[in-house]
Amino acid sequence: MMRKLLYALAATTLLITSWAHAAPELRSDHPERYTVVKGDTLWDISGRFLSEPWYWPEIWHVNPQVANPHLIYPGDLLALVYIDGKPRITKVASNNGVVKLSPKVRSEQIDTPIPAIPLDAIGSFLTDTRIVSHELIDAAPYVLEGKDSRILTGAGDRVYARGKKPADKVGLFRRSKEFVDPDTGEFLGLEARSIARGNVVAEDGDILTLDLTRSSEEVRIGDRLLVNEDRRLTTSFVPSSPDREVEGKMISVDGGVTQIGQYNVVAINRGSREGLEAGNVMAILKAGNLARDPVTNEIVELPSERAGLLMVFQVYEKMSYGLILKATRSLTVGDKVTNP
Incomplete structure (x- = not known):
């Protein structure tokens, strides 16, 4: 009995450790460098480099030698570099095609930083x-x-x-x-x-x-x-995975539609008390169908299937709003959400 318990504890520890320290994986077709254009979002750019865009905080490197190192603007040059043997994406300055970490002065900032997701959908x-x-x-x-x-x-x-x-x-x-x-x-x-x-x-x-x-x-x-609160559009959040395991459901969709798709805004029944933050990405699971077992005549529920992704952009204590970023199947209120 003790041996089984030790095995279970070891397996649980390994699972938690691997989940907490999962490394970002580069796409096979990732660019070596990319120039940001107007209309880009952080989600778009992260998806160019990473197979799983919510790992952006793990791969982003703040270059202290460039202006506004924490923000990305149209026209900025991003490059994939290796620091201590690990891949990192950073803002750089280019000189005759050579990428280097060098100063870049922005004399007058006309553009605004790119947002994490399309602001016209969530403004x-x-x-x-x-x-x-x-x-x-x-x-x-x-x-x-x-x-x-x-x-x-x-x-x-x-x-x-x-x-x-x-x-x-x-x-x-x-x-x-x-x-x-x-x-x-x-x-x-x-x-x-x-x-x-x-x-x-x-x-x-x-x-x-x-x-x-x-x-x-x-x-x-x-x-x-x-x-009257002067609430401004924020572009400060970045794609990320929740810090802890979160499971919930989509409980409403904006606009009164019945079928939910890309760029629909949904409400979910989880908020800050469950550890959610703006920028957290969640997987959407489509509940499995009910089937009758031909042998036992029991009704069984088939496994849930991954059907999309959403990003949380506004968090309250008990609930949050999220934007559907990807839908591989038709989604409906009641579908489950969980860590990506």
Whole structure:
């Protein structure tokens, strides 16, 4: 019994060690150097060099002799070099075709760093969507009506709200989806969607007067006022594997579609409390079909099959948003996600 236990412990230790220290594998057709072009993403570039792009942090080498060594811009030259016998990708300067680690001065930065994934697919989720509690949204001031008793209003209009002023500058939000864990029934969060922004210009007791400065949709009675957060698009996260084993499910897809494919945004029922971070890549597993055993007449579930990849880009405590990067089969809500 003790010998079996020791064997099991040794096997588990070996499995954990190999998982934690897995080395990045270069593609057989990888380039020796690559010039970044506008429209590239870090995921694209990593996939040019690596068979498994989520190992980018393991192979990226920060070259202190170039400007902004942690960021990659269009026009930058990347090269595959070997440091202490190990392959590394780094930003370099070229001189007569010879790659060397030498200074490179960027006199005026016009371009922005390339993002990890296409920002046009996720921008609204980074800047205009929040996950909040019922308590927060229920306690927030709400729109009573627009000027001249109008029901629908937009940018440039004046509206009236009731409640305690959250700030001078506010965002107007509308309840969207409620997320619940499909396995445990736990409430994960309420999606609040940004509709407009405005300035509170007067208070009369608990009646607020505000002027709308911008709107993406018409403001309606009942929309809620929250503190206006200046949330900018972030390009700082990089493709990576989660630091620990994570298993979850896709619980929702943006846009109300039934079949999920590349560049769809999905919600998953795992967040920061499970160790997820922005940039983490997860494999998507398609649940196996149910089959009847012809001998025992039992119903058995066939093994799950790998069907795609997603990258987590916005993390909350109990849930996260991810972008589908690859789909080899039609995906649906309920499909499993796990370490790549």
